Amino acid sequence: MRISQGTFSFLPDLSDDQIRAQAEYCLAQGWALSIEHTDDPHPRNTYWEMFGQPMFDLRDAAGVMSALQAARSTFPERYIKINAFDASRGIESLRLSFIVHRPRHEPGFALVRQEERGRVVRYTIRAYATDRPEGERYE
Amino acid sequence: MTTPDGPPVDPGIAVPERQVEELLATLDAELVGLAPVKMRIREIAALLLVEKLRNEVGLSAGPPSLHMSFTGNPGTGKTTVALRMAEILHQLGYSRKGHLVAVTRDDLVGQFIGHTAPRTKEVIKRAMGGVLFIDEAYFLYRPENERDYGQEAIEILLQVMEDQRDDLVVIVAGYKDRMDRFFQSNPGMRSRIAHHVDFPDYSPDELQAIALLMLERMQYRLSDDATAALGEYIVRRQAQPQFANARSIRNALDRARLRQANRLFARRGEPLTRDELMTLEAEDIRASRVFSGAGDGQV
Numbered sequence: 098m099r100i101s102q103g104t105f106s107f108l109p110d111l112s113d114d115q116i117r118a119q120a121e122y123c124l125a126q127g128w129a130l131s132i133e134h135t136d137d138p139h140p141r142n143t144y145w146e147m148f149g150q151p152m153f154d155l156r157d158a159a160g161v162m163s164a165l166q167a168a169r170s171t172f173p174e175r176y177i178k179i180n181a182f183d184a185s186r187g188i189e190s191l192r193l194s195f196i197v198h199r200p201r202h203e204p205g206f207a208l209v210r211q212e213e214r215g216r217v218v219r220y221t222i223r224a225y226a227t228d229r230p231e232g233e234r235y236e
Numbered sequence: 237m238t239t240p241d242g243p244p245v246d247p248g249i250a251v252p253e254r255q256v257e258e259l260l261a262t263l264d265a266e267l268v269g270l271a272p273v274k275m276r277i278r279e280i281a282a283l284l285l286v287e288k289l290r291n292e293v294g295l296s297a298g299p300p301s302l303h304m305s306f307t308g309n310p311g312t313g314k315t316t317v318a319l320r321m322a323e324i325l326h327q328l329g330y331s332r333k334g335h336l337v338a339v340t341r342d343d344l345v346g347q348f349i350g351h352t353a354p355r356t357k358e359v360i361k362r363a364m365g366g367v368l369f370i371d372e373a374y375f376l377y378r379p380e381n382e383r384d385y386g387q388e389a390i391e392i393l394l395q396v397m398e399d400q401r402d403d404l405v406v407i408v409a410g411y412k413d414r415m416d417r418f419f420q421s422n423p424g425m426r427s428r429i430a431h432h433v434d435f436p437d438y439s440p441d442e443l444q445a446i447a448l449l450m451l452e453r454m455q456y457r458l459s460d461d462a463t464a465a466l467g468e469y470i471v472r473r474q475a476q477p478q479f480a481n482a483r484s485i486r487n488a489l490d491r492a493r494l495r496q497a498n499r500l501f502a503r504r505g506e507p508l509t510r511d512e513l514m515t516l517e518a519e520d521i522r523a524s525r526v527f528s529g530a531g532d533g534q535v
Binding site: 154158159161 | 357358360362365403
């Protein structure tokens with residue numbers, strides 16, 4: 098199951114040229130870009146691992162693209178996303194965040210039912226991938 | 237030739253050509269002397285223009301390597317020319333953003349194991365799409381210390397200079413003799429740098445012209461006596477140790493401004509005319525220690 102999180106998530110995966118164009122746009126707005134990765138696809142997992150430092154003071158998307166290539170070759174079987182951080186006063190948060198790389202095979206989620214008193218059923222989801230320990234989930 | 241000749245193309249009609257001509261003209265007007273440097277910039281501009289025309293008719297030789305080495309004594313305009321170079325490359329469409337990131341060893345080399353690579357890569361990322369200017373690049377290589385991290389920075393730089401030529405232009409700068417030694421011990425660096433530009437020292441006349449340009453920009457002027465005094469000052473200062481060409485001249489002018497301000501301030505009570513506020517007199521320049529004969533090491 099293809100997970101959809103962040104901006105552009107209902108579009109087909111962006112090509113490198115499209116990613117570059119998005120990065121150029123972010124830099125033109127004065128946003129700082131950073132790269133993050135994870136192998137826990139749960140939608141509520143908002144704290145991904147940083148890949149390198151956030152990239153401040155960039156002028157051209159070539160720097161982002163080379164960092165992205167490095168991230169892809171280091172973690173070919175993980176989710177990788179690009180974040181754009183707006184540091185202007187009063188905003189100071191992410192403006193844009195989109196997935197740029199995903200594992201080849203995404204097993205998806207199981208529906209988990211928990212029975213409670215009085216025939217109440219609580220539902221939650223659990224990623225099949227997280228059955229295995231971190232670092233071995235998409236091998 | 238197997239390919240048929242297409243319609244002829246004229247370099248004179250290329251769109252950016254006029255802008256480039258303007259850019260080169262301002263370069264001529266604002267930079268005094270430096271004939272070999274200007275010549276080389278002209279050649280590079282011509283090469284890029286011709287390359288563009290060749291591309292239009294379907295000929296391709298791959299992007300030319302534009303990494304440069306600027307050698308010369310202090311104050312000969314290496315940083316200034318590097319800034320102009322970034323602009324010119326931008327105008328010619330070779331570099332996408334046309335900004336200059338000026339760094340020294342401290343910005344590239346880390347303090348402990350594993351610190352250097354991220355630092356160097358960060359600087360390179362910042363410079364992408366523009367020009368990376370490494371001042372006193374020979375400090376990167378310290379042969380006396382085998383475990384110096386500078387070598388690591390050099391290796392990362394070399395790889396980027398080779399693989400990402402169209403993203404980044406690297407200019408290394410420094411004193412001639414030390415750069416020569418640096419290249420001797422780093423043949424990889426030497427072979428990746430296509431353009432070696434030597435900045436000659438300025439002649440006294442050129443220094444005088446530079447001084448006048450600087451004063452004009454600061455909205456000052458010299459009285460006739462002061463002009464003569466400045467000429468004499470330049471010759472004397474040049475003979476002294478630690479002479480840093482245009483930089484020494486700028487410092488001398490700054491000190492002359494100081495003396496002029498002091499002279500005018502001493503006359504408080506009297507009204508000062510605009511002319512007086514603008515003019516540096518001979519006494520402002522002749523008060524310098526250079527004239528008292530003491531080699532004072534003012535840079």
